[in-house]
Amino acid sequence: MAFCTKYMENLMQRVVANHPAEPEFHQAVKEVLLCMEPVAQKNPKFVDAGIFERIVEPERIIIFRVSWVDDTGKVQVNRGFRVQFNSAIGPYKGGLRFHPSVNLGVIKFLGFEQIFKNSLTGLPMGGGKGGSDFDPKGKSDNEIMRFCQSFMTELAKHIGQDTDVPAGDIGVGAREIGYMYGQYKRLRNEFTGVLTGKGLTYGGSLVRKEATGYGCCYFTAEMLKTRNDSFENKTVVISGSGNVAIYAAEKAMALGAKVVAMSDSNGYIHDPEGIDIDLMKQIKEVDRKRIYEYVKVRTAATYTEGCRGIWQIPCDIALPCATQNELHGEDAKVLIENGIKAVAEGANMPCTPEAVDLFLSHKILFGPGKAANAGGVATSGLEMSQNSMRYNWSFEEVDAKLQDIMKDIHASARRAATEYGDADNYVLGANIAGFLKVADAMYMQGVAY
Template sequence: MSFKNEYLNNLMQEVERKNPAEAEFHQAVKEVLESMEAVIERNPEIQEKGVLDRIVEPERVIMFRVPWVDDNGKVQVNRGFRVQYNSAIGPYKGGLRFHPSVNLGIIKFLGFEQIFKNSLTGLPMGGGKGGSDFDPKGKSDTEIMNFCHSFMRELYRHIGPNTDVPAGDIGVGAREIGFMFGMYRKIRNEYTGVLTGKGLNYGGSLVRKEATGYGACYFTDEMLKARGESFEGKTVVISGSGNVAIYATEKATELGGKVVALSDSSGYIYDKDGIKLDTVKQLKEVERKRIKEYVKIHPEAEYHEVSDGSIWDIPCHIALPCATQNELFLEDAKTLVANGCIAVAEGANMPSTPEAVDYFIEKGVSFGPGKAANAGGVATSGLEMSQNSLRYSWTFEEVDEKLKQIMKNIFESCHTTAKEYGYENNYVIGANIAGFLKVADAMIAQGVI
C-alpha cells in the first residue's frame, strides 16, 4: 500500500528495503506512519529535523550467543537479543521474551511499539525490547537457571537502572527474572533496580503480576463508558491463558463481566457458566499444564483443538486478545461483529491484523490498540522503578489506584488527540499521534543525535 504523502511513502519503502524479511516490524512501522500525515502537515519541523527517519532506526541493536548446559550435560546454544530503540524521554524500558519464534524482526517490532506505549504512560521511559529463541517449556528449573545465568552474563554489559531496565514478557516470569537478577547482582556487586517484575522480597512491586490484564480492562472500561456502556452483564472472550489473560479475566469479572473462554497454543476452553479462575490459576501458575486440563476438572466445559475453529467464533460483547501477535484475522473480526461484539482491546502486542483493525473501526466497534490498552504492565514496571529508587514500597491499593489513573489518562489522551486531528473515536490514530508527539518534541529539543 502506498501513502498519499510522498515523504511517508519513501520512508516506508526505505524501511522495507533496509529491513528485509521482517514482516512484523514492517507492520508496526506502517501502522504508525499511516497516522502521521496530518501530524507532519501541522508540524513541518518533524520532517525537517528527520524525526521519523530517526525514530524508525533503533539507537542500538545487540545480538549475542547464549551457551548453556542441559540436564544431560550437553551444551546448547541459543541466540540473545536486546534492541535499545529510543531513549529520548528516559532509559530504555521493555520486556524480555523467551520463545522459539523470537528473531531480530520480532524484537524490533516489539521495541518500536514500546516507544509509543511508554510515552503514553506519562512516565520517563524510553523504548526497548529483548529476548531469546530459548523455549522454557519442558525445561527443568536447573536448565532455566543455567540459561538465564548465561543470558545475563552478556546482557549485564548493556543495561543498568539509568540506562536500560528490562522486564518480563512471554516465557519470562518471576522465576526467570529472579535467576537473571541474581546473576546481575553477582557480576556487578551492586543491588539496583535493574530489572522489574522482581519478587516482592527483593524489590518487586505489588500489582506487577496483575498489571497488564488489569490495565487492559481499565482501558476497556473507559472505552465502554464513552459509548454509554459498561462491563456489567457483558459476555467476554479472552485469548491466552498466561499472566495477562488470567488477570484480565479476574478484573473483567470484578467489573461485572462473564468470561466464558480462554486459550493456549493447542486450543481453547469454553465454559458457558463462566471460567472458574481458581482452576486456571492452579493449572497455569502452579502446575504449568495445558489449558485442556480444565475440562477434566469441569466436565461441563468444552475443549476445542486449534483445528476445530477459532476462539473468536464464540459470541461475546467484549473481546480481549491477550495471546500473541497476529492472532485475530479479518474473518475473526467479521464473526465477532456479526455476533454483537461492541469492544475489542488488545492485551497482547499487535494481536489483530491490520485488516481486522480496519474492519472493527469501520463497523463502529470500540478498539483499543495494544500500545494503549496493554500499557498497564510497563506502567507498573515504571512504578516499580520509582519504588526501587525510593527504597520504599506502596500498598496493593496504592499501586492499583495509580495504575487505574494512568490507564484513564491514556484513554483520555487517545480520545482527545484523535478528536483534535479529525479522527474521533479512532483510538489507534489517537494513540499513535499522542505517543509520538511527546517523543518527537524531546528528540527535537536534544538535537540530531
C-alpha cells in the same frame, strides 16, 4: 489503507529495504506512519529535523550467543537479542521474551511499539525490547537457571537502572527474572532496580503480575463509558492463559462480566457457565499444565484443539491476550456479525491490519495494544520509582495509580484523535499522542541525538 503523501510512502519503502524479511516490524512501522501524515503536515519542523527517519531506526542493536549446558551435560546454543530503540524520554524500558519464535524482526517490532506505549504512560521511559529463541517449556528449573545466567552474563554489559531496564514477557516470569537478577547482582556487585517484575522480597512491586490484564480492562471500561456502557452483564472472550489473560479475566469478572472462553497454544476452552478463575490459576500458575486440564474438572466446559476457533464464540467484548497476529480479518467479521461491542488488545499487535480496519470501519470500540496493554510497563515504571526511593506502596496504592494512568492514556488518545478529526479512532489517537511527546524530546535534544 494507503499512504496519502509521497514522503511517508518513501520512508516506508526505505524501512522495508533497510530491514528486509522482518514483516512484523514492517507492520508495526506502517501502522504508525499511516497515522503520522497529518502530524507531518501540521509540524513541518519534525520533517526538517528528520524525526520520522530517526524514530524508525533503533539507536542500538545487540545480538549475542547464549551457550548453556542442559541436564544431560550437552552444550546448547541460543541467540540473545536486545534492541535499544529510543531513549529520548528516559532509559530504555521493555520486556525480555523467551520463545522459539523470537528473531530480530519480532524484537524490533516489540521495541518500536514500546516507544509509544511507554510515552503514553506519562512516565520517563524510553523504548526497548529483548529476548531469545530459547524455549522454557519442558526445561527443568536448573536448565532455565543455567540459561538465564548465561544470557545475563552478556546482557549485563549493556543495561543498568539509568540506561536500560528490562522486564518479563512471554516465557519470562518471576522465576526467570529471579535467576537473571541474581546473576546481574553477582557480576556487578550492586543491588539496583535494573530489572522489573522482581519478587516482592527483593524489590518487586505489588500489582505487577496483574497489571497488564487489569490495565486492559480499565482502558476498555473507559472506552465503554464514552457510549454510556460498561462490563456489567457482558459476555467476554479472552485468548491466552498467561498473566495477561488470567488477570484480565479476573478484573472483567470483578467489573460484572462473564468470561466464557480462554486458550493456550494448543487449543481453547469454552465454559458457558463462566470461567472458574481459581481453577484456571491452579492449572496455569501452580501446576504449569495445559489448558485442556480444565475440562477434566469442569464437565460443562468443552475443549477444542487449535486456537483460531475461539473467536467464533459469540461475545460482547473480545480481549486478545496471546500473541501477535492471532486475530485475522475473517475472525473480525465473525465477531462483528455476532454483535461485538468492544475489542482491546492485551497482547502486542494481536489483530492483523485487516481486522483492525474492519473494527474501525464498523465503529467498534477498538483499543490498540500500545494503549490498552500499557498497564504492565506502567507498573514496571512504578516499580522503578519504588526501587529508587527504597520504598514500597500497598496493593491498593499501586492499583489506584494504575487506574489513573490507564484513564490518562485513554484521555490522551481520545484527545489526540479528536484533534486530528476522528474521536473514536484510538489507533490514530494513541499513535499521535505517543509520538508527539517523543518527537518533541528528540527535536529539543538536537540532530546529534
